[in-house]
Amino acid sequence: MKVVNLKQAILQAWKERWSDYQWAINMKKFFPKGATWDILNLAEALLEQAMIGPSPNPLILSYLKYAISSQMVSYSTVLTAISKFDDFSRDLCIQALLDIMDMFCDRLSCHGKAEECIGLCRALLSALHWLLRCTIASAERLREGTTAGEKQLTMCLQRLHKILSSTKNRALLHIAKLEEASSWTAIEQSLLKLGDTFASLNNSHLQSQAEECGALVRSIPIMLSMHSEQLHKTGFPTVHAVVLLEGTMNLTGEMQPLVEQLMMVKRMQRIPSPLFILEIWKACFVGLIESPEGTEELKWTAFTFLKIPQVLVKLKKYPQGDKDFTEDVNCAFEFLLKLTPLLDRADQRCNCDCINLLLQECSKQGLLSEMNKDSLTEKRIADREQSPWLKSAENANIQPNPGLILRAEPTVTNILKTMDADHSKSPEGLLGVLGHMLSGKSLDLLLAAAAATGKLKSFARKFISLNEFTKHINGENSKAASVRALLFDISFLMLCHVAQTYGSEVILSESSTVGEVPFFETWMQMCMPEEGKILNPDHPCFRPDSTKVESLVALLNNTSETKLVQILKWHEACLSISAAILEILNAWENGVLAFESIQKITDNIKGKVCSLAVCAVAWLVAHVRMLGLDEREKSLQMIRQLVGPLSSENTLQFYNESLNEFTKHINGENSKAASVRALLFDISFLMLCHVAQTYRSEVILSESSTVGEVPFFETWMQMCMPEEGKILNPDHPCFRPDSTKVESLVALLNNTSETKLVQILKWHEACLSILAAILEILNAWENGVLAFESIQKITDNIKGKVCSLAVCAIAWLVAHVRMLGLDEREKSLQMIRQLSGVKRTRKTWFTVTERLYDQL
DSSP, X not given: OOHHHHHHHHHHHHHTTOOHHHHHHHHXXXXXXXXXXXXXXXXXXXXXXXXXXXXXXXXXXXXXXXHHHTTSSOHHHHHHHHHTOOOTTOHHHHHXXXXXXXXXXXXXXXXXXXXXXXXXXXXXXXXXHHHHHHHHHHHHHHHTTOHHHHHHHHHHHHHHHHHHTOHHHHHHHHHHHHHOHHHHHHHHHHHHHHHHHHHTOOOHHHHHHHHHHHHHHHHSTTHHHXXXXXXXXXXXXXXXXXXHHHHHHOTTSOHHHHHHHHHXXXXXXXXXXXHHHHHHHXXXXXXXXXXXXXXXXXXXXXXXXXXXXXXXXXXXXXOOTTOOHHHHHHHHHHHHHTOHHHHHHHHHHHTSXXXXXXXXXXXXXXXXXXHHHHHHHHHHHHHHHTOGGGGOGGGTTSOOHHHHHHHHHHHHHHHHHHHTSOTXXXXXXXXXXXXXXXXXXXXXXXXXXXXXXXXXXXXXXXXXHHHHHTTOOOSOOHHHHHHHHHHHHHHHHHHHHHHHHHOGGGTSOOTTOOSOOOHHHHHHHHHOOOTTOOOOTTSGGGOOOHHHHHHHHHHXXXXXXXXXXXXXXXXXXXXXXXXXXXXXXXXXXXXXXXXXXXXXXXXXHTSSOHHHHHHHHHHHHHHHHTSOGGGOHHHHXXXXXXXXXXXXXXXXXXXXXXXXXXXXXXXXOOHHHHHHHHHHHHHHHHHHHHHHHHHOGGXXXXXXXXXXXXXXXXXXXXXXXXXXXXXXXXXXXXXXXXXXXXXXXXXXXXXXXXXXHXXXXXXXHHHHHHHHHHHHHHHHHHTTSSOHHHHHHHHHHHTSSOHHHHHHHHHHHHHHHHTSOGGGOXXXXXXXXHHHSSOOOSXXXXXXXXXXXXXX
16 A cells, blocks of 8 residues: 555544544554555654644644554654654754654564564664764754754753663664664764764763763673673573483482582583572472473472482582682572562462472571571562462462472381381281371372482382282281282382382392392383383293182182282282283183173272282283284273273262162161161262262263152252252242151251251151251241251251251252342351351262352
8 A cells, every 4th residue: 555545544634633542443444454554654654744844743643652552653663764854953843753752762672573673773773873963963053052952952862861871772772783884883973073063062061961972872882892791690501401400300310410510510610609509499490380280390399399408518518718608508599589580480380488498498408597598588578478469369278399398308217217117017007107108199299209318219129128028928817918918009009100200220129139139120120011111921921820820810700809809929919910811811802701701800800909900901011012903902992991990880870879769768777777777878869969960960860761760869859959051940849848747857957966867767758858848947037036046056957967958958048049139148048058068077068068059
C-alpha cells in the first residue's frame, strides 16, 4: 500500500477529529494484516504530518504517542523518523520531538530478529547524531543572543545526558559504531564542533554539562577494554558444568575426586573464593529447579543439602592464604541473596525456605558463624515478605523434601546400626523397621540421603546380608516361615530398587572380597535386565534341578498364597521360577492350560511374595527378546498378568455388592453378631460409594437382562446419590418411608449412644428412613424445638461407628439444599458441615463425604 494512502488516512483522522484509540481501530481496519506499520513507515508519516506548521499538530502527535505506547511502531522507526527533522529553529517542534524521545529512551528494547536489533542500534546512533546537531544549533543561537536558544540548549543537553548515562544505551551505540564506521566519524566531527562552539560561550554550567556528555560519547569505543576485568569475573561455566554433572550422574560417587576437580578449576581460572562458592550454589539451585519430579528431585535435594556442605568442609582444608574460609562462604551467600528470582523459584519448587535450611546445615558443619547465619536468615526473610505467593496455603500440607532429606540422614545411621544386630534374635522387630522404611516415600528419602553421604554401599551390603540370612533355616513354625519369607521378599525388592535407581555397581562386592558370592549379586548379574545388557534365557542359571522345578509348578498350580509363603529355600525358588514359567508357558501355548489357569498361577506367584514375580518377569523379558515378533503374544500377555493387580481384585465390586446384600438378612443374632453385620454393611456401602464416585455409577449397575430383585445399593444410588448433571427430587417416594420406622429412628438418634446404634436390625431400611428423619430433625431445629447442642449430639450419633447413615443423610441434604432459595439454606448447610466434619476417622469416609459436599 502506498504511503500517500497512509497520509490520506491520517488527514481523514485529523479532519474528523478521531480520538487516539478510534484512530488505531480504524487504521487496523483500513490496512491489511500482512504488512507491518514499520514497513508502511507509519512513524515517519505521522511526524511528517504533525510537523507541517510552525508548531506541532497535537492531535496527530497523540496518534504517534498512542502508536508508541501500544507498540504499533518500533522504537527504531520512531528514532529514525526524529533524526530526519532538521529545522532546528522551530522551538516548539524540537520540544515535542524531545518529549517523544523521553517516552522510551530509558527503556529501549527489541524482541524481534537479529536484523531488527541491529536496526535499533543504528537508529539510536542516528538519534545521537541528531541530538548533537540540535545542541550545536541551539548553542550557536545562544551565542547570537537569542533567549529561546538557552532553553532549547538546556533541554538538548538533558536528553543527551539521559541517553548516554545508561550503560545499556552506550553498549547499543558501541554495536552501531562497529556496524556503521562512517556514521561514527560524523559523531566524532560533531563532538569537535560542539567543543569549539561551547568554547566561545560564557555559561560555565552549560559548558560543564556539554563536557560531561562529550566524555560519555568518547567512552563508548573503549567500553570493552574498561570492563574486561569485571566481565571476566562474572561467569564461570566450568564450575557450573562440573557441579551439574556430579549432581545428575554421580550422586553416589566419592567426595574427594569432586573436591579435587573443583579445586583444579578454581586454580586454573583464578576464581576468587566467594565467586567460586557462589557458582557452586547457583548450579545446585538450577539443578534442583530443573530436576524432574520424583526420585530425581530427591537426588538433587540430597546433593544440595547434604553432599555439597560436606564438599565445602573438605574445600575448607585446602590452604586459603591469609583469608578466612567462613568469611568467603558468608560473602558467597550475600551474593546469592541478590539472586532473588532464582531463590524464589527454588522455594516455590521445594515448598520451603531453602536458604534457611542451607544456612542451618552450613552452620552445623562449621562453615558459618552463628552471627552471620542469623544475619543472612533475616535478609532472606525480608526478601520473602515481598513474594506473597511463596506463602500460599495451596501446598501447606505437603512436607518439603529438603526438610525430609535432612531428617532422613540421621535415620540412615540408626538403621545401619539396627541392621548390624543379630537377625535371628528378633526377626519380627526387624520386619517392623523395614515396614516403616517402605511407608510412603520413606525408602527413596533414605536411599537419597545414604547416597549423598556415601553410605549407600553400606546400606546395600546390610540388605544383602539380610537376604543371605533368610537362606538358613533352623526348624521353624508357620509364623517364623512367614516372617522369613517377608524378610527375603522385602530385602530382595529393596536391592532391586537400589540397583535400578543408583546402578548395579552400588550392590556389587569389592573384587578382592573372598568367599561365596551372595545370591542377589549372582541373580542381578546373570538374570536382571538392564539398559545395554544382553541376557541369555538359556543360561545354566535359568536351568535348575528338574525335581525342584516340577514341585514349584505343582505348588503354583494348586496352592493358595497362604501356603506358598512356606517354601523352604526362597533363593532356590527364585532361580527355579524361570524354568517353571517356561513349562507353564509351553503348556499354555500347546492348549494344555486355559487362560483362567494362567490367571490363577500368576495370582499365586505375585500373591504376598513379590520377588517371585520379579524373577519371573526378568526371565520373560530375556525370553521375549529372543523371540520373533509373531511369537511374543503369550509371553507378553503373561508379563502383563504378572505386573498387573491380582485378578481377584477385579471382582472387588461384585464382592462388596454381594456383601452389602448379605447384611440385609438376619438370622437370630447376638450383640456381637449385630455389630459385625453393621460393620460389614458400612464398609461395603462406603466402598461401593467410592467406586461409583471414582469410576462412575455405570460400573455398579447390573446388566439390564438380569432377572430378580434389584439390590438395595443400586436402588439407593440411582434414586438418592448426587452425581454431576443428575437432578434429585428430595420429595420422591423413596425419601418417604414408613412413618413408624422414621419415628423410632428419630428417637434412637436423639437418645441413644453410638454403641447401641449399631444394633439397628435392618440397615438398608435405616438408610432410607434417615432421609425423612433428617427432615423432621431439621424442621424441629428451624422451629426452635431443638437447640444446636441437640443437633450436634444427633449428628455425632449418626456419624459414629456406622458412616453409611451419615452418607445417606448428606446425600438427601444435598438434594434438599438445591431446591431451596439462597436465604433458606443456612440450617441445612450447617447440618451438612456437622455431618461431614469432626469425626473424619477413616479415609474412605472422608473421601465419600467430601465428594458429596462438592456436589453443592
